[in-house]
Amino acid sequence: MKPYKVILLAVGSALSMGAAAQWQWLDRDGRQVYSDRPPTSDIPEKNILKRPGRPAAAATAPLPDASAAGAALSAKVAASAARGGKDPDLQDKKKQAEAAEAAKKKAEDDRVAKANRETCARARQNKTTLDSGMRIARLNAKGEREVLDDPARAAELQRIQGIIDSACRAQ
Numbered sequence: 001m002k003p004y005k006v007i008l009l010a011v012g013s014a015l016s017m018g019a020a021a022q023w024q025w026l027d028r029d030g031r032q033v034y035s036d037r038p039p040t041s042d043i044p045e046k047n048i049l050k051r052p053g054r055p056a057a058a059a060t061a062p063l064p065d066a067s068a069a070g071a072a073l074s075a076k077v078a079a080s081a082a083r084g085g086k087d088p089d090l091q092d093k094k095k096q097a098e099a100a101e102a103a104k105k106k107a108e109d110d111r112v113a114k115a116n117r118e119t120c121a122r123a124r125q126n127k128t129t130l131d132s133g134m135r136i137a138r139l140n141a142k143g144e145r146e147v148l149d150d151p152a153r154a155a156e157l158q159r160i161q162g163i164i165d166s167a168c169r170a171q
Helices: 002-020 057-059 062-083 088-131 150-167
Strands: 023-026 032-035 049-052 138-139 143-149
Touching: 088 150
Parallel strands: none
Antiparallel strands: 023 032, 023 049, 138 143
């Protein structure tokens, strides 16, 4: 193998090692974060668990201050358990979602009730008109005008009474 190929291979290998660089640190909440970029400046040096280029054994060795961060996280979990294991923010969001759902259901119920009232009023008005005995004409499918005879009037009264029974029941 030619010497320039060996050098080129060595340089290529060294550059590819940088692509595998991995940072590991504990964030403010005590969670482990993995990234190919270094942590921000607000992360203290004691919370950085692994840097690129360090051997893996050094990364697995516990840091003295990492146990303090773990203890802080344990204290936070214990405090949450003491409150019943419930997150107040999550409970607030849940209450807001339930209130929004209840408001949506009430609005839908109000809309249905209003439609029923209007249907009931129209049906009663139509029944009053049919009961009056006036001649009633309507347009058929061809657009021609037809006067209701007695059987058609009786069928229409029966249909309207069914509408009144269903729409006016709750009123």
